[in-house]
Amino acid sequence: GAGVSQSPSNKVTEKGKDVELRCDPISGHTALYWYRQSLGQGLEFLIYFQGNSAPDKSGLPSDRFSAERTGGSVSTLTIQRTQQEDSAVYLCASSSWSGGETQYFGPGTRLLVL
Amino acid sequence: GDSVTQMEGPVTLSEEAFLTINCTYTATGYPSLFWYVQYPGEGLQLLLKATKADDKGSNKGFEATYRKETTSFHLEKGSVQVSDSAVYFCALSRNTDKLIFGTGTRLQVFP
Numbered sequence: 324g325a326g327v328s329q330s331p332s333n334k335v336t337e338k339g340k341d342v343e344l345r346c347d348p349i350s351g352h353t354a355l356y357w358y359r360q361s362l363g364q365g366l367e368f369l370i371y372f373q374g375n376s377a378p379d380k381s382g383l384p385s386d387r388f389s390a391e392r393t394g395g396s397v398s399t400l401t402i403q404r405t406q407q408e409d410s411a412v413y414l415c416a417s418s419s420w421s422g423g424e425t426q427y428f429g430p431g432t433r434l435l436v437l
Numbered sequence: 438g439d440s441v442t443q444m445e446g447p448v449t450l451s452e453e454a455f456l457t458i459n460c461t462y463t464a465t466g467y468p469s470l471f472w473y474v475q476y477p478g479e480g481l482q483l484l485l486k487a488t489k490a491d492d493k494g495s496n497k498g499f500e501a502t503y504r505k506e507t508t509s510f511h512l513e514k515g516s517v518q519v520s521d522s523a524v525y526f527c528a529l530s531r532n533t534d535k536l537i538f539g540t541g542t543r544l545q546v547f548p
Contacts, residue, residue: 358536426483
């Protein structure tokens, strides 16, 4: 597609449930990033993929958070046993290795944990 | 570690006023610097960037100059419009590394 797409756009879940968030990067972009935007913490980096490997997972807040990327394209961010503090907008971005450093963002998934 | 500091908002201006949003950074080496904008109800969009010292990024009438000596990347626009009302984020990164964002500055422009 023309831009980064994310699904679902909104997700409401109950505390303790697992959720999966999906990101489709711009075609041909080898680098993919997950960020989180919340009122109290601003914009925080979560994890970075280059191809299917994740050289930087330093931003994942706990072992309840995991992510994978398959075929060098789609990525899934999974949050297990969700907590209320996980409520935030989860943003995905992609960039082209050869194109340099500009990251292009998707519209985000708004997660609300009740 | 690397960090970005930007001025607290909101910044409230009348249409056609001059805008400055201050941004300073702490980093070793020579990071790339960015301004992203988030319009109401929309996602983050790249506004402009600069990749080396003394570079000037510009777009839509906005400008910012990479100042290594003062570790700054202040955003300026000579004449703001109501449609510029948004949240502006300053950020830095190295190569294809993660973006480190400032806290964001909300700009409100009134007619």
